[in-house]
Amino acid sequence: MLRVLQGVELENYEDLKTVTNQIAEVLCKKFSATSTFKGAFGVLRAESERRASVYSPRLQIREARWGAGSRQRDVTELVRANLQKDKLLIQASVRTFDDPAPMEGKKLKVKYVCDGEEKEASVTEHDWLVLPED
Known part of the structure; x- marks a missing residue:
């Protein structure tokens, strides 16, 4: 040419x-x-x-809760802010999410969609949550 x-x-x-x-x-x-x-x-x-x-992210966070028993906080936006290239790596700790239930063991519970499939994951305090769970 x-x-x-x-x-x-x-x-x-x-x-x-x-x-x-x-x-x-x-x-x-x-x-x-x-x-x-x-x-x-x-x-x-x-x-x-x-x-x-149309770009549809592989990993979408629907809801994230942090705490113990009835003392829990909605941490959805904070968890979403830690998404990078359809991957999540975050530590469940009071440093990351504050302390809604002092002196109690806490859990991070996440509802998410991965490749179109609804899923849930949870980790206890001090553990790391890694998504997707391949």
């Missing part, structure tokens, strides 16, 4: 448009010479467009 453009002197936009259309026609003929390639290219293009238009 570069050789074609180097040999053409363009004086205006219409010349550029004409040359570009001619190049596109030549490329289409070359690519459509084999129906296998044409079919594969069409499938690839359709899949690329589908993925580009």
Whole structure:
């Protein structure tokens, strides 16, 4: 294509448009010479467009609770803030979430969706929660 453009002197936009259309026609003929390639290219293009238009995260946090018994806090936003590239690594501790139930053993309970499937996970105080649980 570069050789074609180097040999053409363009004086205006219409010349550029004409040359570009001619190049596109030549490329289409070359690519459509084999129906296998044409079919594969069409499938690839359709899949690329589908993925580009809608991104759905692999891991979505629905709800996160931290505490003991009736003394619990909603920590959903804090847990979501720790998501990185559809992965979660967070320690269940009073340093991370504060202490809604002093002198009691606490749990972090998380409801989440992974690859479209509803799941739940929980860890006790001082443990690490790693999602997804592959």
